[in-house]
Amino acid sequence: MNILVLDASNKGLLVVLKKDNNIFYKQNFEKNSGNYIIPLIKEILEENSISIDNIDLFGCTIGPGSFTGIRISIASLQGLLFNKNKKVVPIVSTEIIYNSYNGPYKLDKIAILKRARVDAAYVHIFENGKTIFNPNLIHINDLKNLIDNAYLLGEESLYFKEKLDLPNELLKAEFSPETFISYIENNRNKALLPENLKILYLQKPLAVENFEKKNNIKIDENLYN
Known part of the structure; x- marks a missing residue:
C-alpha cells in the first residue's frame, strides 16, 4: 500500500x-x-x-x-x-507523540502537553496504553493537579516543565x-x-x-x- x-x-x-x-x-x-x-x-x-x-x-x-x-x-x-x-x-498529533514512545513506562500515566495560549496548554493523558483524558485546553493554573503523578512526554512538555517548575519526570519520544x-x-x-x-x-x-x-x-x- x-x-x-x-x-x-x-x-x-x-x-x-x-x-x-x-x-x-x-x-x-x-x-x-x-x-x-x-x-x-x-x-x-x-x-x-x-x-x-x-x-x-x-x-x-x-x-x-x-x-x-x-x-x-x-x-x-x-x-x-x-x-x-x-x-x-x-x-x-498527541497520539503520534505517544505512539513514538516505546520505553519502560509505556503503560504508566503519561501526559503530553502542547503549547496553546500564553495561559494554557493542550493536554492529552494516557494510561495502560489508552486515553484517559482526551485532548483539551487547560489553564496553566489547573495543570499541576491534572497531571499529578504523570510522566511528561514530548518536546513541548519540556517547555511547560521548565516554565512552571513541574516535578514530573520527562520522557523522550523517538x-x-x-x-x-x-x-x-x-x-x-x-x-x-x-x-x-x-x-x-x-x-x-x-x-x-x-x-x-x-x-x-x-x-x-x-x-x-
Whole structure:
C-alpha cells in the first residue's frame, strides 16, 4: 500500500511517503512553511516516480497544534484530491507523540502537553496504553493537579516543565516518519473523504474570539471549521 502523510501541526512541515514498503520523507522549517506544502509533495512524488493517483491512502494532522499549518495542509490535500476517489486518515498529533514512545513506562500515566495560549496548554493523558483524558485546553493554573503523578512526554512538555517548575519526570519520544505510517495503517477504519476532514478545534481562533467580543455575538463553530 502506498501512503502519503502531511504534518504541519508542529514546527515546520513534514511530508512522509511510503512506496513499496520503503519510507521517504521531506521536511521544511522555514518561516511560513505552509507555503511549501504543494512543492514539497510534488518533489517527493517526482523523486520516487509516483503520482497522486497511485497513492492508496492519505493522512493529515488535524490537531492539536498550529491552526495555520493545519488549515493550510488540510486545504492543500482537499485541493489535490478534488474529484478523486481517495480517502484521508485524520491524525491526532498527541497520539503520534505517544505512539513514538516505546520505553519502560509505556503503560504508566503519561501526559503530553502542547503549547496553546500564553495561559494554557493542550493536554492529552494516557494510561495502560489508552486515553484517559482526551485532548483539551487547560489553564496553566489547573495543570499541576491534572497531571499529578504523570510522566511528561514530548518536546513541548519540556517547555511547560521548565516554565512552571513541574516535578514530573520527562520522557523522550523517538519521533520518526515510520510512526506516521504505522498510525495510518492502524487507523484505516477512520479514513474520511477529503471534504469531511476538519480541524480538531480545542479553542476558538483568536480572530473569531475578537469578532465575537467586538460584536457581542456567538458564532457556531461549524461556520469556521
